[in-house]
Amino acid sequence: MIEIDRLTKRYGATLVVEDVSFNVEEGTLTVVVGTSGAGKSTLLRMINRLVEPSAGRVLIDGEDTRTIPEDELRHRIGYVIQGYGLFPHRNVADNIATVPRLLRWDRKRIAQRVEELLDLFQLDPAEFAHKFPHELSGGQQQRVGVARALAARPALLLMDEPFGALDAVIRSKAQDDLIAIQRRLGATIVLVTHDMNEAFHLGDRIAVMDQARLLQYATPAELLMRPADDFVERLVGTVERPFRLLSLTPVREALEAGHAEGEPIAASESLHDALSRLLWTGRKALPVADSSGAIIGRVSVDKILQHGRPLP
Amino acid sequence: MTATSLVRLIAFLLLAAFITMPQGFAFLFEPLIAPGAPAIYNQGSLLVLTLQHLRTVCLATIASTVLAVALGIFVTRPSGAEFLPLSRSLVNIGQTFPPIAVLAIAVPLVGFGEKPTFIALFLYGLLPIFENTLTGLTQVSPLALEAARGMGMNARQRLVQVELPLALPVILAGIRLSVIISLGTATIGSTVAAKGLGEVIIAGLQSNNIAFVLQGGLVVALLAVLIHDGLGLVERVAARKLGRFLNEVP
Amino acid sequence: MVPPRPALSFDHLGFVIAVLIGIALFAAPFATYRATRIASGEARLVIEALPFSMAAALALVALGVALGAVLARDPLGRLGSAVIGLAVLLPSLGLSAGYLTPADNNFARVSPSLGFWLLSLSFSLLAVDALARMRLGPFGRLAALAVGASALALLLLSGIWDDLSILKEYDTRADSFWREARQHLLLAFGSLAAACLFGIPLGVASHRLRTLRTAVMQSLSIVQTVPSIALFGLLMAPLGAVAASVPLAAALGIRGIGAAPAFFALFLYALLPIVANTVAGLNQVPAAVVDAARGMGMSARQRLLGVEMPLALPVILAGIRIVLVQNLGLATVAALIGGGGFGAFVFQGIGQTAIDLVLLGALPTVALSFGASVVLDALVDLSKGTTPA
Numbered sequence: 001m002i003e004i005d006r007l008t009k010r011y012g013a014t015l016v017v018e019d020v021s022f023n024v025e026e027g028t029l030t031v032v033v034g035t036s037g038a039g040k041s042t043l044l045r046m047i048n049r050l051v052e053p054s055a056g057r058v059l060i061d062g063e064d065t066r067t068i069p070e071d072e073l074r075h076r077i078g079y080v081i082q083g084y085g086l087f088p089h090r091n092v093a094d095n096i097a098t099v100p101r102l103l104r105w106d107r108k109r110i111a112q113r114v115e116e117l118l119d120l121f122q123l124d125p126a127e128f129a130h131k132f133p134h135e136l137s138g139g140q141q142q143r144v145g146v147a148r149a150l151a152a153r154p155a156l157l158l159m160d161e162p163f164g165a166l167d168a169v170i171r172s173k174a175q176d177d178l179i180a181i182q183r184r185l186g187a188t189i190v191l192v193t194h195d196m197n198e199a200f201h202l203g204d205r206i207a208v209m210d211q212a213r214l215l216q217y218a219t220p221a222e223l224l225m226r227p228a229d230d231f232v233e234r235l236v237g238t239v240e241r242p243f244r245l246l247s248l249t250p251v252r253e254a255l256e257a258g259h260a261e262g263e264p265i266a267a268s269e270s271l272h273d274a275l276s277r278l279l280w281t282g283r284k285a286l287p288v289a290d291s292s293g294a295i296i297g298r299v300s301v302d303k304i305l306q307h308g309r310p311l312p
Numbered sequence: 313m314t315a316t317s318l319v320r321l322i323a324f325l326l327l328a329a330f331i332t333m334p335q336g337f338a339f340l341f342e343p344l345i346a347p348g349a350p351a352i353y354n355q356g357s358l359l360v361l362t363l364q365h366l367r368t369v370c371l372a373t374i375a376s377t378v379l380a381v382a383l384g385i386f387v388t389r390p391s392g393a394e395f396l397p398l399s400r401s402l403v404n405i406g407q408t409f410p411p412i413a414v415l416a417i418a419v420p421l422v423g424f425g426e427k428p429t430f431i432a433l434f435l436y437g438l439l440p441i442f443e444n445t446l447t448g449l450t451q452v453s454p455l456a457l458e459a460a461r462g463m464g465m466n467a468r469q470r471l472v473q474v475e476l477p478l479a480l481p482v483i484l485a486g487i488r489l490s491v492i493i494s495l496g497t498a499t500i501g502s503t504v505a506a507k508g509l510g511e512v513i514i515a516g517l518q519s520n521n522i523a524f525v526l527q528g529g530l531v532v533a534l535l536a537v538l539i540h541d542g543l544g545l546v547e548r549v550a551a552r553k554l555g556r557f558l559n560e561v562p
Numbered sequence: 563m564v565p566p567r568p569a570l571s572f573d574h575l576g577f578v579i580a581v582l583i584g585i586a587l588f589a590a591p592f593a594t595y596r597a598t599r600i601a602s603g604e605a606r607l608v609i610e611a612l613p614f615s616m617a618a619a620l621a622l623v624a625l626g627v628a629l630g631a632v633l634a635r636d637p638l639g640r641l642g643s644a645v646i647g648l649a650v651l652l653p654s655l656g657l658s659a660g661y662l663t664p665a666d667n668n669f670a671r672v673s674p675s676l677g678f679w680l681l682s683l684s685f686s687l688l689a690v691d692a693l694a695r696m697r698l699g700p701f702g703r704l705a706a707l708a709v710g711a712s713a714l715a716l717l718l719l720s721g722i723w724d725d726l727s728i729l730k731e732y733d734t735r736a737d738s739f740w741r742e743a744r745q746h747l748l749l750a751f752g753s754l755a756a757a758c759l760f761g762i763p764l765g766v767a768s769h770r771l772r773t774l775r776t777a778v779m780q781s782l783s784i785v786q787t788v789p790s791i792a793l794f795g796l797l798m799a800p801l802g803a804v805a806a807s808v809p810l811a812a813a814l815g816i817r818g819i820g821a822a823p824a825f826f827a828l829f830l831y832a833l834l835p836i837v838a839n840t841v842a843g844l845n846q847v848p849a850a851v852v853d854a855a856r857g858m859g860m861s862a863r864q865r866l867l868g869v870e871m872p873l874a875l876p877v878i879l880a881g882i883r884i885v886l887v888q889n890l891g892l893a894t895v896a897a898l899i900g901g902g903g904f905g906a907f908v909f910q911g912i913g914q915t916a917i918d919l920v921l922l923g924a925l926p927t928v929a930l931s932f933g934a935s936v937v938l939d940a941l942v943d944l945s946k947g948t949t950p951a
């Protein structure tokens with residue numbers, strides 16, 4: 001578990017991060033979201049001590065990060081930035097091998113790890129290991145950036161606007177990939193973004209920051225239904241709120257008994273997807289299938305609409 | 313083999329042939345001289361002079377490189393940052409000094425011969441290398457540096473593994489410039505009795521022998537062009553990996 | 563924002579300067595006395611080179627500057643103390659020459675020595691550092707140059723330095739000094755003008771024609787690579803037949819063929835920066851601007867003169883700056899082949915081992931190059947100001 005305990009950063013008289021506390025459970029993805037200049041990057045950089053806190057502390061599994069030598073701490077925490085900062089003079093394999101080399105892993109182990117990561121990120125080792133960063137597309141660079149950060153199996157992965165440099169289509173694919181990899185590795189991730197859609201799409205929990213302060217730290221559904229104040233409410237977007245809520249809810253939650261015509265939808269898909277299909281096909285209900293493909297009931301427009309508003 | 317590398321090869325072979333067996337080319341120079349005057353430089357071996365010339369330039373360049381790169385590293389570290397604005401201005405001012413002035417001022421201090429030439433080459437050679445080291449080190453992508461810091465590289469690892477390799481093509485360009493200036497200054501060094509190819513030209517000027525002047529001029533010119541070319545090749549190899557630099561190195 | 567540094571704190575550069583000042587005052591000779599022009603010199607410490615009261619005053623001021631350099635951070639204060647230091651140091655050099663030269667002795671020579679050079683170096687370093695930190699605009703830099711130049715002119719005209727060896731050297735050859743000066747400027751500026759007349763149109767043409775550009779750039783960069791004296795030599799042969807004999811640097815006894823090959827060589831050297839910068843300047847003109855001009859019905863000529871050239875001007879001026887500084891320096895070498903210029907004194911001085919004569923040629927060259935680079939840098943900045951990129 002990562003405990004962020006009353007972290008504060010002051011530059012001269014300005015407070016850039018003010019008294020921020022929250023905990024990140026192991027194996028979860030926490031998104032820090034807020035407008036530009038809110039202090040998100042500074043908060044993130046205090047976790048790996050690229051910025052020294054003016055007050056407060058960070059505990060990783062109960063261990064105060066100040067007791068760990070800076071460089072050693074950073075070897076244990078992966079770090080991905082917008083633009084990635086790949087080393088232009090090193091090829092993909094050498095880029096990924098950076099931290100394992102700093103840790104003096106033996107060569108065979110490094111080579112194995114690099115290959116494993118390239119596979120994981122769907123980059124064919126034979127093709128990509130010896131390419132240089134400038135020979136890669138934006139999406140490939142991004143994957144190498146994340147692979148490099150994961151190379152030494154860090155306890156925690158920090159990501160600062162990791163998708164900021166990608167165009168919309170590649171970005172949503174990269175986001176899905178990140179979720180898949182996070183689930184698969186059970187990694188603990190803290191990700192910074194200014195994009196609310198991204199926050200809702202990725203976050204198990206979301207920390208909303210504004211003007212140096214943490215306004216709310218909650219699950220996406222809580223954020224929608226019980227925003228802490230007007231600012232959060234405006235930030236989550238009053239117009240998109242119902243659709244966001246539907247995106248967060250799986251079909252299973254609105255399952256009812258009965259029969260419906262048409263192609264079945266999986267119980268794990270979101271109500272947002274179900275509604276979209278219903279609108280497009282002009283039907284009132286769709287059959288619902290479980291993971292084995294067996295029909296387990298149906299989902300109807302009326303039932304979905306009930307989920308698109310806060311519970312009384 | 314491309315046309316340019318063919319030209320390069322031919323130029324090199326011609327130069328080598330001329331400095332080892334200049335007499336073989338006498339017929340080319342005879343039309344230029346007064347009757348009875350020697351057609352080919354006869355006061356020393358062209359080969360020896362060339363080697364002495366190259367040795368002076370080489371030693372001075374090594375010395376300049378070591379000091380200039382060290383200084384460049386120093387003023388771009390936090391501990392030397394206070395010297396950065398001053399050192400930039402000094403390089404700008406230093407480059408307004410003609411090399412010949414440095415040479416001339418060194419003579420009264422250390423006497424005639426190799427020493428003033430070496431000092432002039434060394435001091436003047438510092439400037440382009442230092443300037444390019446500064447440029448190279450300060451233009452290293454801040455993203456790469458941030459990533460390096462974030463991955464837990466210490467200051468020395470960042471310098472050796474990230475900053476210097478990224479600055480290398482620019483530093484090499486500085487060294488190449490410095491070598492070319494030095495080749496010229498070393499030629500003028502013969503006016504203060506340094507051993508080198510300038511001797512041939514000066515001898516030609518003194519005895520009004522255009523053939524000597526032309527020979528000295530040709531050898532120095534070919535040497536400079538070939539070295540410039542060769543070092544350019546080294547730079548391109550160094551820059552090739554860094555695709556984004558390819559366009560910036562002339 | 564970075565918190566402002568405290569006004570009083572330890573400064574590393576200041577420390578280096580203070581050490582230099584200490585060495586200059588107590589461990590290095592201030593002036594060199596020679597019984598004749600080419601006799602070997604005798605060193606004189608500050609305390610020996612000046613009357614006691616003057617020596618004490620100079621030492622006090624220098625120590626004050628040292629203290630200020632270590633403790634004061636404010637650039638304006640540092641500049642002020644450096645200027646005061648120079649204002650005391652420079653005249654005292656002249657006083658020292660008068661003090662050390664026996665009355666009615668025309669052969670004795672007094673020249674500045676290591677201590678003086680170190681002191682002026684320290685004060686200048688302090689001033690340069692302060693100026694660099696002040697980030698003066700173009701007018702500020704021109705003003706600083708004008709103040710410096712006027713002060714220098716005042717020192718020279720007031721006669722306070724007349725007893726110095728270099729001015730005695732000047733005295734005996736005032737005529738040839740100004741003749742060589744004119745020749746030097748003629749070589750440097752004349753070849754620059756010729757290179758502009760020829761190079762800018764060539765640059766415009768190269769900008770339009772890719773094939774021409776490659777050929778021109780490649781040949782010019784080969785020319786740039788050839789060392790000056792070698793190029794002079796190579797040009798002498800083809801131009802040789804034309805040239806009239808001119809007596810050369812006496813010591814070397816060289817007979818050469820005059821300014822023609824020198825002028826031509828300087829012209830050739832000047833071409834690359836001019837052509838390359840013209841091309842680069844035109845290349846960086848935004849395509850949209852040219853397109854808009856075309857859309858408004860401007861002819862090719864109107865576009866070039868009214869839009870492209872003004873936008874390319876800062877880059878072209880930067881090329882002219884490079885050329886001018888380079889030419890002012892290279893022109894010194896012209897003397898070697900009878901081209902005249904300040905180099906004549908340098909090579910004569912080398913031949914006679916007369917450092918004062920060398921300096922008589924070298925110092926004006928350095929001053930000219932320095933002045934030219936400051937002025938042209940300011941012009942480049944100003945032209946950028948009028949054509950926002």
Ligand SMILES: Nc1ncnc2c1ncn2[C@@H]1O[C@H](COP(=O)(O)OP(=O)(O)O)[C@@H](O)[C@H]1O
Pocket residue numbers: 011016034035036037038039040041042043563564
């Ligand atoms: N080193 C620094 N010195 C002074 N101010 C800083 C520094 N770093 C960041 N800031 C200020 O702190 C505020 C928050 O910055 P940052 O954490 O980068 O915001 P975000 O990542 O949310 O956009 C900004 O106003 C920024 O100007």
Ligand SMILES: [Mg+2]
Pocket residue numbers: 040041042
């Ligand atoms: Mg940020």
